[in-house]
Amino acid sequence: MSQMKPEKPLHHHHSRLLTRWPHHSNPYSPFSKLLFWSFCALSLFLAFFLLTPNSPSPNLHSTGDPSQNPSLRRSLRTTNWGGPAWEKKVRSSCRVRRSPNGLTVLVTGAAGFVGSHLSATLRRRGDGVLGLDSFNDYYDPTLKRARQAFLEKAGVFVVEGDINDAALLKKLFDVVPFTHVAHLAAQAGVRYALQNPGSYVRSNVAGLVSILEAAKSANPQPAIVWASSSSVYGLNSRVPFSESDRTDRPASLYAATKKAGEEIAHVYNHIYGLSITGLRFFTVYGPWGRPDMAYFFFTKDILKGKPITVFEGHGSAHTVARDFTYIDDVVRGCVAALDTAGKSTGSGGKKRGPAPLRVYNLGNTTPVPVSELVNILEKLLKVKAVRKVVKMPRNGDVPYTHANISLAERDLGYKPVTDLQTGLKRFVKWYLDFYSVKKEAVKEHGGLATE
Ligand SMILES: O=C(O)[C@H]1O[C@H](OP(=O)(O)OP(=O)(O)OC[C@H]2O[C@@H](n3ccc(=O)[nH]c3=O)[C@H](O)[C@@H]2O)[C@H](O)[C@@H](O)[C@@H]1O
Numbered sequence: 001m002s003q004m005k006p007e008k009p010l011h012h013h014h015s016r017l018l019t020r021w022p023h024h025s026n027p028y029s030p031f032s033k034l035l036f037w038s039f040c041a042l043s044l045f046l047a048f049f050l051l052t053p054n055s056p057s058p059n060l061h062s063t064g065d066p067s068q069n070p071s072l073r074r075s076l077r078t079t080n081w082g083g084p085a086w087e088k089k090v091r092s093s094c095r096v097r098r099s100p101n102g103l104t105v106l107v108t109g110a111a112g113f114v115g116s117h118l119s120a121t122l123r124r125r126g127d128g129v130l131g132l133d134s135f136n137d138y139y140d141p142t143l144k145r146a147r148q149a150f151l152e153k154a155g156v157f158v159v160e161g162d163i164n165d166a167a168l169l170k171k172l173f174d175v176v177p178f179t180h181v182a183h184l185a186a187q188a189g190v191r192y193a194l195q196n197p198g199s200y201v202r203s204n205v206a207g208l209v210s211i212l213e214a215a216k217s218a219n220p221q222p223a224i225v226w227a228s229s230s231s232v233y234g235l236n237s238r239v240p241f242s243e244s245d246r247t248d249r250p251a252s253l254y255a256a257t258k259k260a261g262e263e264i265a266h267v268y269n270h271i272y273g274l275s276i277t278g279l280r281f282f283t284v285y286g287p288w289g290r291p292d293m294a295y296f297f298f299t300k301d302i303l304k305g306k307p308i309t310v311f312e313g314h315g316s317a318h319t320v321a322r323d324f325t326y327i328d329d330v331v332r333g334c335v336a337a338l339d340t341a342g343k344s345t346g347s348g349g350k351k352r353g354p355a356p357l358r359v360y361n362l363g364n365t366t367p368v369p370v371s372e373l374v375n376i377l378e379k380l381l382k383v384k385a386v387r388k389v390v391k392m393p394r395n396g397d398v399p400y401t402h403a404n405i406s407l408a409e410r411d412l413g414y415k416p417v418t419d420l421q422t423g424l425k426r427f428v429k430w431y432l433d434f435y436s437v438k439k440e441a442v443k444e445h446g447g448l449a450t451e
Contacts, residue, residue, distance in 0.1 A: 093157035094176045098126025106178045108132045109185030110158045116147035120154045131158030139291045163207040169214035183226035190396045193253040204257035216272040221344035223275035225337045230282040230401045231255035240404035252396025269357040273346035282363030286327030287430030302385045311392035313399040321367040323401045326418035333362040336412035363403020364416045380428045
């Protein structure tokens with residue numbers, strides 16, 4: 001593509017180009033100019049797409065970021081949705097089996113960790129559920145495909161597509177009168193933002209806007225429940241974290257994009273009357289979890305006998321701890337948020353009256369030090385971890401999270417019931433089964449917990 005870059009001053013380039021079209025007697029005619037500028041625009045466009053480098057990370061490559069990810073670029077360009085058979089699958093997945101109050105929910109990020117659990121739970125209850133997922137390769141897509149397989153068995157169709165694909169979203173809202181959107185598609189992970197900042201902006205900012213644009217134009221307008229993050233509290237030092245605390249000092253770009261999402265939610269609620277609920281998740285873990293999260297790759301590395309890096313804090317904030325929250329508890333919170341979401345009031349892009357705008361912490365209320373997380377994993381796996389304790393790098397991590405959940409308790413009836421020991425036991429059981437870890441193989445590294 002480099003030959004498409006202008007090497008000479010533009011006017012040279014201009015006249016040289018125009019000599020290729022001799023039938024235009026006047027090289028400066030309006031038509032020639034139009035051709036010339038179209039060519040320049042096309043060259044720039046192609047150069048932008050084809051010369052953008054790929055992610056440098058070998059195992060956490062690119063994300064929901066079309067410019068950084070060739071496979072995603074392809075999937076955005078090729079239309080693999082539409083047609084009568086596809087529409088039939090969409091409609092059947094959205095059929096409500098629980099009347100009269102059944103919901104019809106579009107779940108974005110349905111092949112993701114929280115999205116897959118939420119989709120299955122809603123479908124089991126008899127709600128109509130349609131999934132949407134880009135299946136990008138931020139982490140192993142085979143795990144996403146496995147989640148898709150269990151959703152298919154549960155009667156949930158997952159459409160393969162991107163949240164930034166406005167035509168696809170319009171089509172979905174044309175085919176199905178969704179009552180709710182559970183928007184869980186996002187570029188997750190705090191530390192990866194240092195490697196691929198653009199993917200956070202595209203998924204968490206542009207992607208959210210794209211969903212809200214589609215929702216505000218839909219008729220009826222759905223209510224939106226979406227995933228914010230405990231990371232919005234950033235450098236807040238008041239504990240436990242309450243929804244009324246400051247969230248204007250994010251420590252990572254990830255947190256900044258989630259905080260931006262909360263402000264964007266305000267705009268769409270204010271202008272268009274969309275009912276919007278943001279849920280601040282606190283380090284959600286459990287079976288079918290995300291391989292980029294510490295509890296997951298610690299398990300993998302401990303089983304392999306590989307060293308794990310355990311962060312410790314700086315100065316007085318010595319203990320690094322998280323309010324780890326078990327997936328089933330979080331899913332109950334999501335379902336309650338959907339059930340209690342008031343209606344959007346607008347139609348056809350016009351606001352008709354005020355609509356609810358809510359934000360809730362979904363945490364566990366019991367922070368546990370990361371060193372204790374490792375102790376529990378060691379006991380469950382019966383393998384001693386090889387720990388490398390290092391000072392927490394300045395990579396966007398915060399030392400401590402702790403949720404005050406009284407608001408969610410009051411409005412959603414949210415009540416987490418799973419402690420870290422219990423939740424990790426279920427995770428480890430799933431992990432060993434899913435990856436077919438043989439007891440014999442594990443014993444080589446020191447043994448394995450037996451039930
Ligand atoms: O709830 C949240 O707000 C966030 O929770 C997690 O972010 P995080 O809490 O950083 O979860 P992990 O990446 O699993 O890290 C857990 C703990 O392990 C520590 N850690 C991580 C990696 C490592 O190599 N060593 C280590 O000690 C981290 O500092 C952190 O304290 C998710 O990755 C985010 O997507 C989510 O928004």
